[in-house]
Amino acid sequence: xxxxxVPTVDATAADQELSTRxxxxxxxxxxxxxxxxxxxxxxxxxxxxxxIPVFEGVVACLLTAMSLLAFLWLRxxxxxxxxxxxxxxxxxxxxxxxxxPHLVADDLNAATRGVLFNCSLVVIIIAVIPWRYVWxxxxxxxxxxxxx
Numbered sequence: 246x247x248x249x250x251v252p253t254v255d256a257t258a259a260d261q262e263l264s265t266r267x268x269x270x271x272x273x274x275x276x277x278x279x280x281x282x283x284x285x286x287x288x289x290x291x292x293x294x295x296x297i298p299v300f301e302g303v304v305a306c307l308l309t310a311m312s313l314l315a316f317l318w319l320r321x322x323x324x325x326x327x328x329x330x331x332x333x334x335x336x337x338x339x340x341x342x343x344x345x346p347h348l349v350a351d352d353l354n355a356a357t358r359g360v361l362f363n364c365s366l367v368v369i370i371i372a373v374i375p376w377r378y379v380w381x382x383x384x385x386x387x388x389x390x391x392x393x
Contacts, residue, residue, distance in 0.1 A: 267375055271322040272319050274369055274374075278312070279312045279319075281366070282309065286312060290309055326374070330383075333371055
């Protein structure tokens with residue numbers, strides 16, 4: 246016995262919903278992120294890695310992975326969008342939950358100020374995301390079936 250037909254979305258058809266110009270704007274954002282992270286984070290991993298504190302090593306590896314994925318996004322800007330949404334989401338949450346309370350209390354230390362500056366660069370990524378497409382694709386489109 247088969248269940249109801251589940252609507253599927255063809256990835257190439259989804260890519261075609263966005264104009265070439267829009268895809269290229271997304272690619273510029275991905276290139277900005279990939280190159281920026283490569284300049285800042287890759288050297289951390291080739292220096293004296295054993296001297297890096299554990300948490301900073303985790304962050305460096307995570308952001309290095311994001312930079313490598315950003316270069317993959319140049320080829321597949323739409324298919325990799327969920328990972329980019331993750332990047333935007335965690336930065337916005339960090340700014341709202343950590344940085345803003347420190348700003349309001351006027352006790353922002355140098356380390357938090359540095360992270361806030363780096364996280365605030367997410368506005369560039371927010372600007373290149375095709376939000377109408379995201380709304381249509383991830384909010385309005387029915388989800389996958391829970392059972393077959």
